[in-house]
Amino acid sequence: MKSVDPEHPRPDGPSPQDARGKDAQGKGASSESEAARAAAREAAAAARTLGRQLGVLLGSAARTGGRGATGAARASGQAFTRLAGRLGSGRRQGPETAAGPAAASPVSPTPAPIAAPNPRWGGRLRGRPVLLAILALVALPMVLLAGLVLYSFVTLPPLGGVVPEAGQRALTVEADDGRVFATRGAFQGQKLVAADLPPHMAQAIIAIEDRRFRSHWGVDPRGLLRAMWRNTSGGGVREGGSTITQQYVRLTSLTQEKTLRRKIQEAFLALRVEATMSKDDILLGYLNTAYFGAGAYGLDAASRRYFGKGAKALTLPESAMLAGLVRAPSQLAPTRNFGGAKERADVVLQTMVETGAITAVEADKARTETITLRTPPETPPGTNYFLDLVSGEAKRLADTTGDVTVRTTLNLDLQSLAEGVVARRMDAEGAKKKAGQAAMVVMNKEGAILAMVGGRDYEDSQFNRATQAKRQAGSLFKLFVYLTAYETGFTPETVLVDQPTQIGDWEPQNSTGRFKGAMPLRSAFAQSINTVAAQLADEIGIPAVIATARRLGVVSELPNVPSLALGSAEVTLLEMTRAYAGVLAGAVPVDAHSVHAIRGGAPQPLYLRPEARPGTALPTQARAMMLDSLQAVVDGGTGKAARVQGMPVGGKTGTTQDYRDAWFVGMTPDLVVGVWVGNDDNTSMNRVGGGDIPAALFRDFVQRAAAQMARGRKRPSAARAEPAPARDVAPAVSGAAIRGVPEVVDTGTLAFRGRTVRLLGVDGEGGALARQLARYLRRREVICTAAAGADAGPLRCQIDGDDLASLILAAGGARASADAPSDLLAAEEQARSERAGLWRRER
Known part of the structure; x- marks a missing residue:
């Protein structure tokens, strides 16, 4: 047996088993190479498609931003496509290179032996599609972000390009005794200069809004990261990352839309502002434009709105309170949420201690100081109907720009009383009697509107039923018929017959359906007999009745038809109350008004109501007979529910067909009170006439109004437009209250x-x-x-x-x-x- 050296190949070639192993190994390598090439081709095709789509997307987005953005988008898409092509090509060449140089030679007569595949190289091939996908996922957002940044830069607005809309000018509304009870519109105040800035205000706003304001360059990455971390960990937006500079450019140059594009533009403009303005100028500009709640824009407007003084006079606790408002001005406005504003002010004081602006001792002292609001906390809801009237009247009398103060005719004591009696009576009886709405106007005989209730709930409906609703007056209109008759020779003792009557095609009927025969005019007026009024109007002529109504101040359309005598015309409650006031005054027309004076920033009033000119005097005898007839209505007629013990009272009821409207206008020696009850949809009530709820409302009001007026506050002179005496409209509030x-x-x-x-x-x-x-x-x-x-x-x-x-x-x-x-x-x-x-x- 021959020994084999494991380190040297056999001289006589491989054995059959070795050859079979190599063949199998070669086939395995070949199949792996084919799979890798197929995957590479698919990845390359996907990458090229993605590149083309990206180019189209960015090109479309950039077309709105200018040619530069379009070119950049097109270049980005083409570069991405070329990159994908190179990567795909590299994958196709990988297996060929792995076969060795000989395999690549087309003239090699003898193929080189197939080398065993390198496991590390094969793994790299299999990993390349994953690598390409990861690269695409990373590159796509980066390219999109780059396009958005470019687009945001190309479409940057100019600095200071936002012009505030001309909103309603600010009205500070005073009652007739000088008490401020309401504000409306946007307060602008005065633009502050550096010398006007209160000592602690700058420190307070920097401490709570942007501690690194003096050191950053418009954008604070550290503050942004801190805000992102706190918002993420807190599960919501708890802190903003914008600097004071960014807030300033947003207020003066950008819209308030919450988009990434606006944030990018905000950062660009903040950098530009920091390069062109000093820190002090930026801070001053921000304080002059920031919103502090309750309609106050700018620090001076906020100081005057809440504390009744210019910004320069602000104390440390007042400055801390105002600095705390800018984060949530509507929620924390002290007129609405004094407790929340005070808590926020304490946080501001603590941050000022942390930043070294004040000492802990100064902060503790500021927390114990009394903060006094000198404006009403909220507009009383019921007065909004009156305020709508005042706003239009003030614009007509003094159509000028700037903040104004309006001294009105409103008596707050009577207004509160009117709201209370309407609410109580309607709550008690309205639903049972299917009466949904009520309105009341209180006027003195000179025409000054002392109180107004335009409906049961202003927030549910701003429609003023005292001034806007036109309804049929019913028998209330008989005032003009009888006054005209008394002026032409009739007297309260003149006898007419209550009987079936026909005037042309018209046949008036009494509410009872019965007839009482002959009776004097005083009784016919007191019992509101329709047939007598129709006969009387036919005798004196409808045109004469219309002329009398016009003299007394009715401006609504009055048709020349016989049924006008029974109140078929549609009028307003204010018109009818004004007309009855004319009878009480003895001179017509009475000028119904709601404004005494209007003051602006200058000492000289913008408007001062002139001394009332006497109107056309009513004939003395006719007026006396009319007052006697009005008193008969209350003494023993349809208005008995309006009687007040120990007080002379006159008035007239009015009820329209199917009980759709119920009226009562009554008078005392000092007041005229008009009341209407009905439904907005003109549906019938449950047999409610003028002598029912309306007369009861009149009585509820006047029997307490006399006491209210007797103990009323001293009124400053409206004729000289005297400002209200210096005092706190809202009581001073300390920590104990x-x-x-x-x-x-x-x-x-x-x-x-x-x-x-x-x-x-x-x-x-x-x-x-x-x-x-x-x-x-x-x-x-x-x-x-x-x-x-x-x-x-x-x-x-x-x-x-x-x-x-x-x-x-x-x-x-x-x-x-x-x-x-x-x-x-x-x-x-x-x-x-x-x-x-x-x-x-x-x-």
């Missing part, structure tokens, strides 16, 4: 942000009374403080300067508790005597 918009647990218990407060002297009621109180308090701030000498327990609370417990008890919303002071016991006694609220149930 609780203020905010509460939730109603019951009529004696409120909840403020999780803290429960019991009203002193009130045993609360739930159910409908609690729901009624919740509607009254909706979006209105309540301020609660401990009673004098009490450290804990029940609190006294105020709303719009009035004691809330007293209002609740006087409305019959609760019973007085055993610890109620004398003033609350008196309020309960008043509700008992009037059978108001819960006392109605105990008759």
